[in-house]
Amino acid sequence: MTKDWKTRTQLVHEGSRRSQYGEMAEAIFLTQGFVYPTAEAAEARFVKASEDEFIYARYGNPTTRMFEERIAALEGTEDAFATASGMAAVSGALMSCLRAGDHVVSSRALFGSCLYVLEDVLQKFGVRVTFVDGADLDQWRKAVTPGTKAVFFESMSNPTLELVDIRSVSEIAHAVGALVICDNVFATPIFSRAVEQGADVVVYSTTKHIDGQGRALGGVVCGTKEFIRKTLEPFMKHTGGSMSPFTAWIMLNGMATLDLRCRAMADTALTLARALADHPNLSRVIYPGLASHPQHDLALAQMGSGGTLVTFDVKGGKEAAFRFMNALATRTSDLHKRLRTSWASRRA
Structure with a gap:
């Protein structure tokens, strides 16, 4: 074979x-x-x-x-x-x-x-x-x-x-x-x-x-x-x-689905990063796929992508960050709000 x-x-x-x-x-x-x-x-x-x-x-x-x-x-x-x-x-x-x-x-x-x-x-x-x-x-x-x-x-x-x-x-x-x-x-x-x-x-x-x-x-x-x-x-x-x-x-x-998932996640990450880049409630958006990232050229040369994750800082410190996190809801059968401690899960 x-x-x-x-x-x-x-x-x-x-x-x-x-x-x-x-x-x-x-x-x-x-x-x-x-x-x-x-x-x-x-x-x-x-x-x-x-x-x-x-x-x-x-x-x-x-x-x-x-x-x-x-x-x-x-x-x-x-x-x-x-x-x-x-x-x-x-x-x-x-x-x-x-x-x-x-x-x-x-x-x-x-x-x-x-x-x-x-x-x-x-x-x-x-x-x-x-x-x-x-x-x-x-x-x-x-x-x-x-x-x-x-x-x-x-x-x-x-x-x-x-x-x-x-x-x-x-x-x-x-x-x-x-x-x-x-x-x-x-x-x-x-x-x-x-x-x-x-x-x-x-x-x-x-x-x-x-x-x-x-x-x-x-x-x-x-x-x-x-x-x-x-x-x-x-x-x-x-x-x-x-x-x-x-x-x-x-x-x-x-x-079996790794390639499909990673490419879809990277596409979504870039879309999110672009949408959040100028948000008034954020002090910083970190995503290597953005041209504004200081290592953008390295990311494209080394990976051909900005990756699957976006990081951002919420203005207002911990209180504002916690308020944002607590407002997030993942729609499940019981509508529970969930926070995850491990990245890159399709259910995250």
């Missing part, structure tokens, strides 16, 4: 595994372990499992493997490892490759939990962390030294939508042999080709666009087979951050 598939075909078919029953839909293998015909066969599998052999669900599972192969193909990496949450992916990618005495350079504009891992967890274990303004290439050049082991950034920050120039920062990092770890969740695998632009390891919270319906937590780390299977997998399988088979099945189903 040809692998010269377009994105939407990949999102439906890549990595499919069918049992002897020839099922049409991806099967959910809800099992925590697997049986072996003999004790010798069990020993052999623990020593070295083949590509389609499994030992324990924390190490791997057919359903989870389908999802890993599908997202790796979409991202353009050799392999991927599915995790229990986006933060399991971030912390696993960082902690599996770092040790006491190593130096990391990170952008300062980060999701709070990412900042905690870098600022508290890693430094507590002796990893030196330097924070920079992610949009300032001169700060990256000054901070990255021959002893730097890795750089970390969100390609589009949460929630200020500040972009990092992936190609330029990757060139700076690679010049000293540092690993480039990119949290690409807001840019999405639909718009951002982070690996083509220089990233070595790409991290996603699949809770966001990939599920897209607010059903499950998940994450994934994409990279070379060497990094995924030799560096990351031993850490993840022994510390327990693996994705469950049921969650992997949810993510597989979410991927």
Whole structure:
């Protein structure tokens, strides 16, 4: 079968595994372990499992493997490892490759939990962390030294939508042999080709666009087979951050409409941003797709889009912002007003 598939075909078919029953839909293998015909066969599998052999669900599972192969193909990496949450992916990618005495350079504009891992967890274990303004290439050049082991950034920050120039920062990092770890969740695998632009390891919270319906937590780390299977997998399988088979099945189903949803969301985001740009009750509208955004050119060059999210500041401070939020209503059967703590759900 040809692998010269377009994105939407990949999102439906890549990595499919069918049992002897020839099922049409991806099967959910809800099992925590697997049986072996003999004790010798069990020993052999623990020593070295083949590509389609499994030992324990924390190490791997057919359903989870389908999802890993599908997202790796979409991202353009050799392999991927599915995790229990986006933060399991971030912390696993960082902690599996770092040790006491190593130096990391990170952008300062980060999701709070990412900042905690870098600022508290890693430094507590002796990893030196330097924070920079992610949009300032001169700060990256000054901070990255021959002893730097890795750089970390969100390609589009949460929630200020500040972009990092992936190609330029990757060139700076690679010049000293540092690993480039990119949290690409807001840019999405639909718009951002982070690996083509220089990233070595790409991290996603699949809770966001990939599920897209607010059903499950998940994450994934994409990279070379060497990094995924030799560096990351031993850490993840022994510390327990693996994705469950049921969650992997949810993510597989979410991927089927990922391209359609992300493009529709980006179109809507641009329409909203343009409509809100001159609103008298807003002090600022942040959307990289607007020509007024200071990184508009970078957004179009790096993503070809402004992305799926719009951020704005309401005049009048917290009281006015809360009044606005409380006035929002999502029409459900009981007309309850709902606030969501995770982005990119179609029901948000």
